[in-house]
Amino acid sequence: MYATLKLTFEAKIATLTLSRPEKRNAICRALIDEFLAALKEVEDSPAQVLILEAEGKAFSGGLDLEDLKALVTHTAEENYQHSERIAKLFQSLYDFPKVTIAAVNGPAIAGGAGLATLCDFTLASTAASFGYTEVRIGFVPAIVSAFLIRQVRDRDARDLMLSGRIINAEEALRMGLVNEVIAPEELHSRARKLAEQLLENSPASLRATKALLRDYLRECILRDLRSGLETNAGMRQSADFKEGVQSFLERRKPRWSE
DSSP states (O other), rough: OSSEEEEEETTTEEEEEEGGGTTTTOOOOHHHHHHHHHHHHTSSSSSSEEEEEESSSSSOOOOOOHHHHTTTTHHHHHHHHHHHHHHHHHHHTTTSSEEEEEEOSSSEEEHHHHHEEEESSEEEETTTTOOOOGGGGGGOOHHHHHHHHSOOOOHHHHHHHHHEEEEEEHHHHTTTSSSEEEEEGGGGHHHHHHHHHTSSSHHHHHHHHHHHHHHHHHHHHHHHHHHHHHHHHHHHSSSSHHHHHHHHHTTTTOOOEE
16 A cells, blocks of 8 residues: 555554665655555554554665755745645654654664654664754754754754764663663564553543643644744755755765855
8 A cells, every 4th residue: 555664553553664675764755645644544543552663774864865856956935845744744743643652773864863753752773873964965954843952952952953963872862862772673572562551551541641742832833843944945945955965966075155
């Protein structure tokens, strides 16, 4: 049914697996559309817990290379629409009414870091790494920042977004981006065990608690997402973004405009 991911159900646990290992599970338009469709399928199912996993060595390397190339030629309106799709993806995962667990097996970069850390629980393999690397290519982690600044300390958010550096699982744990760090061979079983523990709780209580947490921050997040969308779309029209993408594709150091 899906081309970029797999969705399975077992004993009230749904498992959504990113399935583009040859592309490091990069985020493309098809994956966004299928991810949103899969969330709706899980929401309408008897499943009470959703586990998010990935095939291959990477969790997600961020935006697909072909999509990145295309952004350089997009109009301001097209860039805004693309940013809206990313925002919808992140917000839909963050607001999902059932409990979510991310099992991060490897690198989660840029938009991939967003997917990995927007679940209710994030379990990280010792092989996992995280990075908001947008500034390296003349871009801004604008949309994910609406969520990141509510997950970690202000100083850590500034560190991650301004440096663009990649951190390991232990540092992500210290910052509060992940809940646990686990040996690679135990990641899947630990996610499954946590899901089974959650199933012991009242389903109605879990849904009500998630709705309560969502509503506390809803207006603030929507406001910040709107600001992020404008910043995102505007930066994509800049000379630095075009140079950053070109230098990335050519594997050379960027020559910034200032």
